[in-house]
Amino acid sequence: VLCWFYVFPVYRLPSDKEIVEEVLRQGEEWQKNQTGIDLYRKLLSECCDPKRMFAVTKENSPVGKVLWYDGEFYYSHTVNNNTYSLFVQENPLQLPLKKCAVVGNGGILRHSKCGRDIDQADFVMRCNLPPISKEYAEDVGAKTHLVTANPSIIEKRFQSLLWSRKDFVDSMKVYGSSYIYMPAFSMRPGTDPSLRAYYTLADSSSNLTMLFANPEFLRTVGKFWKSHGVHARRLSTGLFLVSLALGLCEEVTTYGFWPFSVDLDQRPVSHHYYDNILPYKWFHAMPEEFVQLWHLHKSGTLRVRVGRCA
Ligand code: CDP
Numbered sequence: 001v002l003c004w005f006y007v008f009p010v011y012r013l014p015s016d017k018e019i020v021e022e023v024l025r026q027g028e029e030w031q032k033n034q035t036g037i038d039l040y041r042k043l044l045s046e047c048c049d050p051k052r053m054f055a056v057t058k059e060n061s062p063v064g065k066v067l068w069y070d071g072e073f074y075y076s077h078t079v080n081n082n083t084y085s086l087f088v089q090e091n092p093l094q095l096p097l098k099k100c101a102v103v104g105n106g107g108i109l110r111h112s113k114c115g116r117d118i119d120q121a122d123f124v125m126r127c128n129l130p131p132i133s134k135e136y137a138e139d140v141g142a143k144t145h146l147v148t149a150n151p152s153i154i155e156k157r158f159q160s161l162l163w164s165r166k167d168f169v170d171s172m173k174v175y176g177s178s179y180i181y182m183p184a185f186s187m188r189p190g191t192d193p194s195l196r197a198y199y200t201l202a203d204s205s206s207n208l209t210m211l212f213a214n215p216e217f218l219r220t221v222g223k224f225w226k227s228h229g230v231h232a233r234r235l236s237t238g239l240f241l242v243s244l245a246l247g248l249c250e251e252v253t254t255y256g257f258w259p260f261s262v263d264l265d266q267r268p269v270s271h272h273y274y275d276n277i278l279p280y281k282w283f284h285a286m287p288e289e290f291v292q293l294w295h296l297h298k299s300g301t302l303r304v305r306v307g308r309c310a
Pocket residue numbers: 103104105106107127128236237238239256257258259260270271272279284286
């Protein structure tokens with residue numbers, strides 16, 4: 001009798017348990033592989049040109065340029081004098097970045113004591129305006145050089161900035177003088193809150209610099225990972241940042257990427273280091289993404305930290 005999977009061979013994602021076992025087998029052992037690093041930098045610059053394209057700039061988006069939203073069908077924004085004036089001149093980052101830490105928001109960071117390691121990096125990237133108050137510093141560090149902000153956070157946490165803006169300005173102070181990276185041209189309802197966030201920071205003489213994510217970059221990075229077997233409707237913020245880091249940094253270490261419900265000692269672990277609100281199920285494919293990260297870890301292209309740092 002033929003089993004159906006002999007007739008229709010399908011790629012099967014390993015189960016969570018299998019992934020945990022595989023990570024345990026490998027342990028924290030890691031060896032840097034310069035060839036792998038160079039290869040991924042080359043692949044990413046060929047597909048997505050992160051150096052030039054990661055943000056919307058005056059250089060890559062002159063007046064009249066049509067920005068096609070990457071999270072929508074057939075919706076675009078044509079750059080006009082108003083929007084053009086909000087763009088930075090060109091990529092403002094001092095390249096190449098040396099050691100980069102990409103910090104995901106996974107609950108695995110809790111009690112990890114990875115804060116010092118993270119703060120030792122030359123460039124620290126974080127996702128979705130996470131809390132980094134004193135209470136968390138030992139585990140997640142205190143430094144930030146780039147932090148993403150999804151427009152939905154502006155809507156939910158700061159009432160779309162239609163009322164008091166002080167709360168937003170005060171909350172941003174923990175990120176010092178970092179870049180705030182917003183996908184302003186990804187989904188239609190996200191544009192206005194993103195522009196309001198820009199004006200709010202500008203009007204309060206904040207030290208933060210707003211960078212709008214370039215939808216063309218987000219689209220090409222999405223395609224890149226699709227061709228590597230990540231089939232989510234949309235990549236997670238974390239994987240976008242890892243891709244950016246692989247393109248711009250000499251060495252990349254990730255922290256807080258662990259989309260599983262138990263840790264390496266089989267103890268329950270919350271989804272985030274600060275809460276346990278689970279993601280909308282079918283939107284991202286985080287375990288599938290983790291398999292890719294782990295593959296890069298094993299090949300020495302980047303280092304994935306999942307256990308304790310100290
Ligand atoms: O809202 P979104 O799913 O984009 O991200 P988040 O929950 O704020 O977490 C930031 C990033 O950390 C995610 O995009 C994932 O890449 C990563 N993450 C993870 O790998 N494992 C978790 N348990 C939670 C987040």
